Amino acid sequence: MEALRMTGAPAIERNPVRDYRLVIFDMDGTLTEELLDFTAIRREVGVSDGVGLLEHMANLSGPSRTRAHDILHRHEMSAAESCVLHAGAHEVLAALAERGIHRALLTRNSAACARRVIERHALVLDHISTREDLPHKPHGDSILNIVRRFGALVEQTLMVGDYLYDLQAAHAAGTDSALLWMKPEAPPDFAAMATYTLSGLQDVLALVSNRSPR
Secondary structure, rough: OOOOOOOOOOEOOOOOEOOEEEEOOOOOOOOOOOOHHHHHHHHHOOOOOOOOHHHHHHHOHHHHHHHHHHHHHHHHHHHHHHHOOOOHHHHHHHHHOOOEEEEEEOOOOOOOHHHHHHHHHHOOOEEEEOOOOOOOOOHHHHHHHHHHOOOOOOOHEEEEEOOOHHHHHHHHOOOOEEEEOOOOOOOOOOHHHHHHEEEHHHEEEEEEEOOOOO
């Protein structure tokens, strides 16, 4: 597949196939289009450059903390009400289930936001981890907690996302990662952290075996 590339290598003609038992997906920018304007959110909350939004908010207290959460909630729920799925989302999730592979969602968004997106688009997943489930990405335990839940091995787990935190979490957890990059410009420097770079969700299926459920 021309779109599927091993990071740091030329396009491959024969796709690598691993015996993945668990595939973890990011939400915004991965299963759905990215509608959150983080520049605007950071400006409203007052987050300095180089500081994570949730990490900044964790250090707030009282009215400042409440105000920041209200701002983020407003932006997240607005995006949840209007975002569309990326092409192939339903098909990929269904195909993974047919192959006996667990499907999980790992997002820094709130549970309310994730539930609304899942409800609107009738997404079927085996597990959902949200902002309320600590620690967040990029901490490795954000992935390892899901791995333990399903009794999988790290080498049987694939993290699929579109941002640095997804790759950092996978690296910290010791799992493979796939960067979903569908923009016309070249992938960012952090793409070098990914095991694979994909140009569409359907490419995930080229990485997993076609075995029947055990």
